[in-house]
Amino acid sequence: MVVKKETEPFHVIHKVPSGDGPYVRAKHAQLVEKDPETAIIWFWKAINAGDRVDSALKDMAVIMKQLNRTEEAIEAVKSFRGLCPKQAQESLDNVLIDLYKKCGKVDEQIMLLKHKLRLIYTGEAFNGKPSKTARCHGKKFRVSVRQEIARILGNLGWAYMQKGNYMASEVVYRKAQMIDPEANKACNLCHCLMKQGRNEEARSVLQEVLQYKLPRSDDSKSRNRAEELSLELQESGMPLPSLTPNLPEDPTFEDDFAEVLERVMNEWAPARSRRLPIFEQISQQLRDQFAC
Template sequence: LRPTKSAPCSPAKPPSGLPRTRSEAFHVVHKVPAGDTPYVRAKNVQLVEKDPDRAIPLFWAAINAGDRVDSALKDMAIVMKQQNRAEEAIEAIKSLRCRCSDQAQESLDNILLDLYKRCGRLDEQVKLLRHKLFLIHKGLAFNGRRTKTARSQGKKFQVSLQHEATRLLGNLGWALMQQNNYTEAEEAYRRALAVSPDNNKMCNLGICLMKQGRLNEAKETLRRVKPATADGDSHLKSYERAQHMLRDLESERINCGGGDRVEQSRLFETFFSSSAVWQPHPC
């Protein structure tokens, strides 16, 4: 009998998705990319050594070296915000985003919106929100796709254009309310609610109407809101705020015995100028 030959055995492979070496395990655990490039060194300092102040100039170096510029700029801006350097982060994005790809522009806009809000730069926030809504209207958002993949707390999920539009309209309404522009804020909330019902936006719409002295409309709007039943309800605070505000205004109107339109207008101006507690709840 001739001995049979068999193919040499291949070394056993680890299960798919598991790191093969200690080095790979390190990168997986710390969420640091492998290699020894300027960007990798910056991420290592940020996530492993946990030295954000030293990581910022390293991200700058990665951008100047052309190494993963999209990620380097976004990461640097986020670290700057965490270090209370939001104004610097805004200027960095504005000056360096021209080096980034088209695919990165939307993410940079989202970071800018957060930074504008942090810095109280409402005019720029409103302008950018309107621009993003314009892109959706023209079919240019999401790089022309109907959905995009988003990430929150490490989990990925799909976001539709419709959902994104209502989110942006809610943020626009909130920003306009901060500017005391209740007429345009009302319009933004109504547009959002026409697409998708939302209790929090409904509460803020009610506040917009009250700020304009339209109590009956506000009361009818709040009547359509489902009462918040638990601390976990997202609209609990805004619902309670709106109801409290409505009760106070109705009480003031009763005490004044109705009065003419000029007197009621003066009443509302006096009430709102002395009450800083009535602020919208962002949605």
């Protein structure tokens, strides 16, 4: 156990920034006094004073979410993100996606996730590099283009699933698995197939998790989910229908599906210029998968 020296400054001991501006006071109220309402007041003052606006906006949105003031947080981010530097916009998008998910704004999630994919395809998000430094819960780590695309596609598949558009969700999850396969997304893909009555295909996908053939197959959450889905498949006495499902009644499905497919093909086809190296590796896989 590391003992703090009495000579260490207050802000080091309590992990708050030094100084006496409104942002520092907001962090003090948040982390030291544990007073979220007062912290929000000071974060607003920091934004209005131009004091670390991007950090104040993100921190305030997180607190508002915890206080179930999600709609207010969304409006704040959308209204004041223009005051933040360009390099802060991607993290603000991540904050908005999280807020949209919290309050069930699925269409907004889908729109923003597609926007993030577009930024990756054009090389803006990674500046043409194969990886970048990201931050989560105050910790820095490296994330590759492959990992980020798979993560975004996984979130997009989840959003489609919340809309009951299981075919679009299936397509997106399959793409994600082609890029960076892992157990949790496989379970979600299995769920989509089951919802379409394609139980035999669902069993095939699920076996990869149950037989530890995918990364994170030994994760307790993924294992529990896989076992629940397996039990549900075993208990299903319904005869297996045709492997060609009926299209959902949603009239926007075909256009939406075509948009997702066309975007992937246009961005990852060999004719594209300025492609990142990873697109060279998987473009042929995508052409083979979706040639039909």
